[in-house]
Structure formats: C-alpha cells, structure tokens
Amino acid sequence: MKYLDEYRDERIARGLVAEIARRATRPWVLMEICGGQTHTLMRFGIDELLPQGVEMVHGPGCPVCVTPLETIDKAIDIASRPGVTLISYGDMLRVPGSNTDLFHVKANGGDVRIVYAPTEALKFARANPDRQVVFFAVGFETTAPANAMAVWQAKREGLKNFSMLASHVLVPPAMRALLSSRRNRVQGFIGPGHVCTVMGYGEYEDLIREFHVPIVVGGFEPVDLLEAILMLVTQLEEGRAEVENQYVRSVTYQGNLHAQKILGEVFEVCDRKWRGIGGIPESGFNIREEYADFDADRIFGTQGVTADEPAECISAEVLQGLKKPTDCSAFGTRCTPEKPLGAPMVSSEGACAAYYQYRRHMVAAKGAH
Amino acid sequence: MAQDTKIEVALHCPVPVPAKDAILLGHGSGGRMSSDLLQSIFLPALQNPVLDQLNDQAIVEFGGARLAFTTDSFVVKPLFFPGGDIGTLAVNGTVNDLAMGGARPLFLSLALILEEGLPMDSLRQVVESIRVAAAIAGVTVITGDTKVVEKGSGDGIFVNTSGIGVVAPGINLSADRARPGDRVLLSGTIGDHGITILSQREGLEFAGDVASDTAALHTLVADMLIASSEIRCLRDPTRGGLSSSLNEIAARSRVGIELDEKAIPVRDEVQGACEMLGLDPLYVANEGKLIAIVAPDAAESVVAAMRNNTLGREARIIGTVNESHSSMVTMRTRLGTSRIVDLLAGDQLPRIC
Numbered sequence: 001m002k003y004l005d006e007y008r009d010e011r012i013a014r015g016l017v018a019e020i021a022r023r024a025t026r027p028w029v030l031m032e033i034c035g036g037q038t039h040t041l042m043r044f045g046i047d048e049l050l051p052q053g054v055e056m057v058h059g060p061g062c063p064v065c066v067t068p069l070e071t072i073d074k075a076i077d078i079a080s081r082p083g084v085t086l087i088s089y090g091d092m093l094r095v096p097g098s099n100t101d102l103f104h105v106k107a108n109g110g111d112v113r114i115v116y117a118p119t120e121a122l123k124f125a126r127a128n129p130d131r132q133v134v135f136f137a138v139g140f141e142t143t144a145p146a147n148a149m150a151v152w153q154a155k156r157e158g159l160k161n162f163s164m165l166a167s168h169v170l171v172p173p174a175m176r177a178l179l180s181s182r183r184n185r186v187q188g189f190i191g192p193g194h195v196c197t198v199m200g201y202g203e204y205e206d207l208i209r210e211f212h213v214p215i216v217v218g219g220f221e222p223v224d225l226l227e228a229i230l231m232l233v234t235q236l237e238e239g240r241a242e243v244e245n246q247y248v249r250s251v252t253y254q255g256n257l258h259a260q261k262i263l264g265e266v267f268e269v270c271d272r273k274w275r276g277i278g279g280i281p282e283s284g285f286n287i288r289e290e291y292a293d294f295d296a297d298r299i300f301g302t303q304g305v306t307a308d309e310p311a312e313c314i315s316a317e318v319l320q321g322l323k324k325p326t327d328c329s330a331f332g333t334r335c336t337p338e339k340p341l342g343a344p345m346v347s348s349e350g351a352c353a354a355y356y357q358y359r360r361h362m363v364a365a366k367g368a369h
Numbered sequence: 370m371a372q373d374t375k376i377e378v379a380l381h382c383p384v385p386v387p388a389k390d391a392i393l394l395g396h397g398s399g400g401r402m403s404s405d406l407l408q409s410i411f412l413p414a415l416q417n418p419v420l421d422q423l424n425d426q427a428i429v430e431f432g433g434a435r436l437a438f439t440t441d442s443f444v445v446k447p448l449f450f451p452g453g454d455i456g457t458l459a460v461n462g463t464v465n466d467l468a469m470g471g472a473r474p475l476f477l478s479l480a481l482i483l484e485e486g487l488p489m490d491s492l493r494q495v496v497e498s499i500r501v502a503a504a505i506a507g508v509t510v511i512t513g514d515t516k517v518v519e520k521g522s523g524d525g526i527f528v529n530t531s532g533i534g535v536v537a538p539g540i541n542l543s544a545d546r547a548r549p550g551d552r553v554l555l556s557g558t559i560g561d562h563g564i565t566i567l568s569q570r571e572g573l574e575f576a577g578d579v580a581s582d583t584a585a586l587h588t589l590v591a592d593m594l595i596a597s598s599e600i601r602c603l604r605d606p607t608r609g610g611l612s613s614s615l616n617e618i619a620a621r622s623r624v625g626i627e628l629d630e631k632a633i634p635v636r637d638e639v640q641g642a643c644e645m646l647g648l649d650p651l652y653v654a655n656e657g658k659l660i661a662i663v664a665p666d667a668a669e670s671v672v673a674a675m676r677n678n679t680l681g682r683e684a685r686i687i688g689t690v691n692e693s694h695s696s697m698v699t700m701r702t703r704l705g706t707s708r709i710v711d712l713l714a715g716d717q718l719p720r721i722c
Contacts, residue, residue, distance in 0.1 A: 001637045004644065008703045046707025094715075107391040116646070222704055335714075338401055358708040362699055 003249075007221030017049045023233050027053040028099035030228045030232055031178075031321045032123050032190040033171060034060030036220050044222045048362065056234065057185065057321035057352075060174050061192055063139040064347035065319060069166045070307040075136045076105055078165065078300050085111040085128070087121040088136035091347050097342075100229040118150035118164075120348070125154070125162040134296045137166045139303030142194040144168045144285055145255055145259035148266035151287065151294045155209035156307040163296040166287050171195050173283035178320055179211045186231040186321055190225065191217035193247040198263075200255025204243045212241045217257040223341050266291055275343055276319035315344050318351055325352040332360050376452045379476040383523045395715025399609030402715045410697040423621065424543055425466040425604065428536055435538070437472030439463060440531040440670035448491060448525050450569050452562075452581030455528055456498030459654060461585045462607065463532040468587035469603040469659065471594060472534030474506060479513040479530055480623060484523035506585035508532070540594060546601035547622035552668035553688035556589065556681040557582070558641040559611050563653035568642065577638040582656030589680040599664035606660055609713070610652040612698065614660055615688075616712040620696045628688035628710060651710055652717045662690065 006012070021362025032038055038058045041047060047056060060066055076097045079086035086102070093102040093112065106112040113129070115121055118135050125133035137147040147164060154162040171192050178184055190203060196217045204215045214235035218228030228246040235242060246252050263285070287295040297303050317323035325331050325344065335341040337353055344350035395402040412420070419427045426439035442457045453461075460477065467474040479499065483492065503510055561582040568577060586605065593600060602622075606614040611633070619626050635643075635650045643650050657680065663671050668686055675681030688700075698710040 001640055004640065010704050013704050043708060044702050044704050045708050046704070048706040049704065103393050103395070104391065107393050357711050361699060361709050362707070 004221070007223040009103065009223065012223050013049070013226055016230055017051070020054060020226070020230050020233055021051040023094045023230065024051055024053050025236055026239060027055065028187050028233060028236050028289040029055045029057060029160050030187040030188045030190065030229060031057050031059045032218070032225065033059040033175070033192040034190075034194070034220070034346070035065070035351075035354075036194070037061070037190060037192075037218065038351050038354050039349055040220055040222060040225055045358070045362075046222060046225060049226075049245050050229070054229065057350040059152060059189075059321060060178070060274065060277060060319045061140065061171065062213060062344065062347050062349040062351070063143070063169065064095055065315075065343040066169055066276060067092075067095065067138050067167055067343075068273045068275045068307075069098060070273075070305050071138075071165070072101075073307050074297065074300075074302040074305050075165055076100060076102060077302055077305065078134055078296060079105045079112050080108075081132075081300070083130075084134060085113060085124065086133045086134050086136055086345040087113045087115050089116075089138070092136060092138060092317065095343065095346050106216070109237050109238075119149050119153075120133045122150050122154060122159070122162060125159055126157075129161055131161060133162050134300075135162070135164045137168065140169055140171055140192065140195050141263075142192075144267065145198055145256070145262055148250050149261045151266050151291055152262060152295055155232045155291060163294045163299050164287065165296040165302075166267070166285060167272075168267065168285035168334065170269070170283050170285070171301070172207060173280050174277070175204075175207055176210070177237070177277060177280045177283075179207065179213060181320065183320075183322055187215070188214045188216070188236055188355050190228045190232065191215045191243070193217055193219045193224070196245075196247070196251045196255065198256050198259045198338060201243050201245060201251060202253055214241045215243050217243070217245045217251050219250065232320070240293070247346045274319075276316045289326060313328075315341075315352070320346050324361075325355040328352075332356060377499055383705040393715070394676055397608075398525055398713070398716040399613050400713040400719075402701055402713055403609075404712075417440035422543060422545075423450060423617075424470060425535075426470040426472065428470055428472070431528075436538040437467045437534040437536050438531070439466040439470075439634070440529065441466060443528040443530075444524065445566065446524060447566075447569050448495065450565055450581055451579070452565060453656075454492045454495055454498050455526055456495035457502045457583050457610070458581075459528040459530045460499055460502035460506060460508070461531040461583050464508060464587055465605045465656075465659075466586040467532045467534040468585070468590040469542065470534075470536060471540035471590065471603070472533040472536045472587075473591070474532055474585075474587055476511045476533045477503065477508050477530050478532075479510050480528070481513070481515045482527040482529075483515065483517045483525055484525050485517060485520040487525055491525065495528075502585070506587065537594075538614065539598070542600060542603050544602050544604065544618045547618050547624050547626075547662045547690045548664075548718050549690055549692045550665050550705070551601060551662050551690040552686050553615070553626060553628065553690065554663055554668065554672060554675070554684060555611070555633065555687045556586070556659045556661075556675055557657075557683040558634045558636050559655055559658060560635055560643065560650035561591055562656040563610070564639045564642045564650075566654075567646070577642065579638040582655060584656035584680055586657065586659050586680055589678045590660065592674045592678050592681075593628070593661065593671050597663065597667040599667035600661055600671065601664065602662040603678045604660045606655050606658060608654045610650070610654055611660065612649075612651040612710050613712060615698045615710070618660075618662060619698050621699070622690075623692045623696055625693050625695060626698045627707075628698065630700050630702050632685055632687045634685070635684050640643040647673060649719055652713055 675684035
C-alpha cells in the first residue's frame, strides 16, 4: 500500500539504524513528543533496533493521559444529567474520574456516544433538538481546529442545544516546562508531526534559542522515526541545534493557515493543568467569551469542579521522560490495562500501555530494565 | 522560569472503578472482560466436564454417535451490509462453530427477537437470507421461535441460532492440543467483516470496495480433515479477531505462539481503514476465516488442500507454536523485531489523533 509499505520497509529501516550507529559516538537521550510516535516505537520494536547509546524517552503527548482528573469529573457530571447527550472520542470513555468512568455512566443509563469527528456531534444536535448535546473535546493542536469549526458552525446556525467541554493542550509550552526542569535529561526532541501539520514549526525556533536543543519534526511510521532520530543524532554530534522537518510530506513551515485562523476565532490561550505534570502557563485553549453560549463548562456551571489526584504511581516521571514505564515496581503486576494505577496505562497512546501491550516480553527476557 | 517547582509536583490518577457492578459493552467484546465474565459468573455456576472444554462447540457421545452442539446470538448494526446481513451471519456463524469441532452440520434452530415497528420487508429479507445461507451450507432449520419487544427495547432484529452436527470417529480438535513446533495456518485475509460493518456505521461512512467475508466453512474443514489427521485445533476468529483466538489457544495449550507479520494477509482497503481509525487488523472481526494449528510435517499438505477450496485460496502459514513466553502470542514484525500480540481488555477503541 502506497505511503505505508515504503515507510515500514525493513531494508530502509535497517539502513537508517546502521547510519545512526555510525554517527553516534556517545550516548544521547531523545524524546518523542507524541503518543502516536511512542505507539509506533513500541509496536515495531524500534527500541530493539537502536544502538545502545541512543535512548528514547517518551513525552507527554498522549491527550488522554494529560487530561486532568477534574475535567473527566466534569464530563461525568454533565453526562449524568437528564436530557444530556455527551459525545466524545472512544478513548476518553475508559479514563477513570474520581469515582467512576464514562462507560459506567453509559451503563447506568447516561447517553454517552462515540464519534470520529465533532461535526457528527453537530449533526446529532440538529437531529435531536430536545437534547442538550455536549462534545467533550480533548487533544492537542491537531484536533483543535475541527472542534473550533464545530463551535463556529453551531454559532452561525444558531444552534441552541450544542456546547463543548474543551480541554485542549498545546505542545510548545509543555516542552518549555520539561526543558526548564532541573531534572531534565532530554537532549533532542522528535517534534509532533500532526501538531505541526496544523501549526507549522516556526514556533519551535523560540525554544531552540532559549534552550539550544535540536528539534526534528517527525512522522509516525517506523522509517519516519528512524530518519528523525538520525537527523537528531547528526545535529547533536555536530553541535548544532536547529528545527528540521523530517515529515515533509505533511508539514510546512507555516502550517495550515486556515486551521490557525479558526483556532484564533474560537479559542484563546489559557493556563492549563496537565495530569502528571502540573499547571503550565499558557498551555491550553479555552473557548472565547464571544462563544460563551457554546461553552459547556459555563452552561452547566462546572467551572468550580476540582479533584485531588492521589499519589499512586510514577506517571509524573513517566510523562516527563524521567523514567521508563518498566522502572515502576507496579508495572505489569499491580498496574495493567484492566486495572491501571495511572493514566499512561489507560489510553492506548499512553507510554505504559504501549510498553505493556507490545514490549513486556522483552522486559521479562532482559530481566530488570 | 517559574515552572521548575511546579513540574516536580507529582500528579496521579486514582485506581479506576473495576468493571464489576454492572455489565459494560466491553463484556461482549470477546477480550479479557468477556473471559472474566466466564470465569467469575458462568463457570462457577454451571461447571461440568463438557463446558470446561471452552471450545466453540460441545461434543458429546450419545447413542453411539458423537454429536456437536452449539449456540450463538447475533446482534449487528446495521442489519444489512455489503456481503450479507444478520440472517447470513446467523446461519454461517453457527455452522462455523460446529465445523471448528470437525462436525458435519445438520440442523439449526432459529429464534428471533423482533422490535415493534420493524418493517415487514426487513424481516422477509432476513428470512430469505437465512433460507439461502442454510441451503448453501446444507443445513435444515427444524425448529424456531419468535418474540416481539416494545419499540426501544431491541435493535430491529436479534437472532439466535443453535446447531447440531455429527463428528466422525477419530476427529479430536481442541484448543488445548497445540504443541511446540506446530504451525499456525490462516485461510485468508483478515479484518474484512469488521471493517465492512464499521464502514456502514452512521458518521463513519467511508467508500471502499470492502465486503463482509461471511461464509460457511464446513466444506473447507472437510477438505482439510481429508488431507491430514494431524490437525490439532480449528478456530474461526470472529469478534476479537485473530489475536483473541490465538491468545485463547496459547492459554489453553500452555504454549507460546509466534506470528510472522509479513505472512498475514490484509486487504489494502482494510489496512487503509485501520490506519485511518487507529485500529489493528489483528483485533478486527472475521466471519469467513479459520485458523488451524497443524503438526509441522502436515502443514504444507493442509495448506495445499485449503488452497484447492475457494474459501481457502489465500491460505498460508502465518506462525509457529513455541515453548517460550508461556501462553504469550508474539509477532516477528516487518522490521524483524518482536512484539506482543495481547488480548485486549474490552473493545478496540479508535485513537484520538
């Protein structure tokens, strides 16, 4: 299949691995930002191919994992109310709030539905004027434009029964937070390919000036990631720190200007709490005042909902790339996808779940990691 | 920057709610939640040596004959889809459950639960499909039942079929018989049925030349059993897909299984849809494919016999049973690395981005 087979080609992949091994003269610690990239690394066993000195740590780019507990609680609260239909992407239904999850709300009679695009939620709202339809919008800059478009369209049509519980997060502020930490180990980043498809990669130049760290925008197939790793290792070995674009078939410097325009129209940048990391200034999108009639948080009065997140596992360290999932004593024993202790084990994009699903046999084979 | 202190604050999530208070959709997924239900509710109450086999069908000796008996309920949305409808599935599904025990299917029962308001034409169409599928499979519907529930209490039509067949002497197929060195055979492409159903779901209509693979597999099984007496186990990888069936065999036989990713055939349309939705074809349902565990020396001749039947034209060896990683299914990836093919907890959920 075109655009797939050539990016999963064993010969090309092994050629890149050999080149990485040739270039790397000392150990380097690299982070892939996106959960989708982590997933590919694990699913294709790329950690098994890389030379020993090149270590991949896994970033905070799993939208499900970083959505704060209180936001999940808000969604559960809203979904449990009579006359409400809460619509979201599939993964969010499994994430536990303080007391329950959306699957259980659904089982107890709540109207909770899965869609693949927010426009489907709009369609449902038009067809069911007697129901309050709430779209639970999480994700990075990638999913934000379509969600903004849904709100924009709802306002234009004058829909009275559609609103959005928005909990969007932004990548560059999270990278800044990671780089600012004195415990930071990351020496180079594989940038988030799909986020950059929307936003371009100009905004990463500030980070490079500030922290002198190379960033290569990467795709999501094995060959994409290996090529991005090679580009990072090359920069590091040559003492350079630049933004480079490996994912040229999708990403341009400026990004998608139409998407950015609609984002600016509907959303404004706000401070945001990240599960596992904490509060990061100017790291999220909220719905603008002009669109307040479509902001579920205001309509349902859930702004005040807060939740304490008890310390159970090492997800904070995992989400910051300080530790590997397998460094956790609960991994695979007390913490599994059926009984997760932390968010990274819940979502299929989470680092712990990816390790558990694809790699735990290698951990067992090697003994303690 | 001020985040330095904030970033070291560890925030975590609580232990989630165990799925024990109520039935969730995931309990019907064929994954680990289904298995938990079986172990915690059904088996403790109903345990007996035949049920304990946990095969797709029960085989009992009665009056000198070996009878195979099975039952299956069908709930599918939409009722009609490219390649078949709920009626076709209800016949072929039960015929296949019998066939996986090496049985010759003979008789079916048919029970329908209809929702008030169902168009009579839909019912006619489903019953006609049942007639045609039964004729093709050579089985007779000999008893039946109909119930009607209030509008909103059903989903158009729910169908249950039970089936009876006979098993010839000497045939002994069971999920606990896989041995290290055995080969894993697959009769054709995976994921066709599940992706066809998804492609018809509201809000997800995508174009593509993909149709359900629903088919009765008993003639294919008969050809295989003639070719070799060294077939250990047959399974039709329906809900939960290839992965769930293989994990079940690995667990029941206490062996490992290693698959070769390159050998597993997936249609471009199915692969493309899976990539788009973030699904893995290994977990997508099939309704006209089978997996066979076959002794190493017999594998090639069984593959040859399968290829002579139109239902097995793309049959091939996709893996080997081993001793390592006890009860774990692993896969040699396209890149030559190794990864786990796990049993999912519940339904496979599309990723967010």
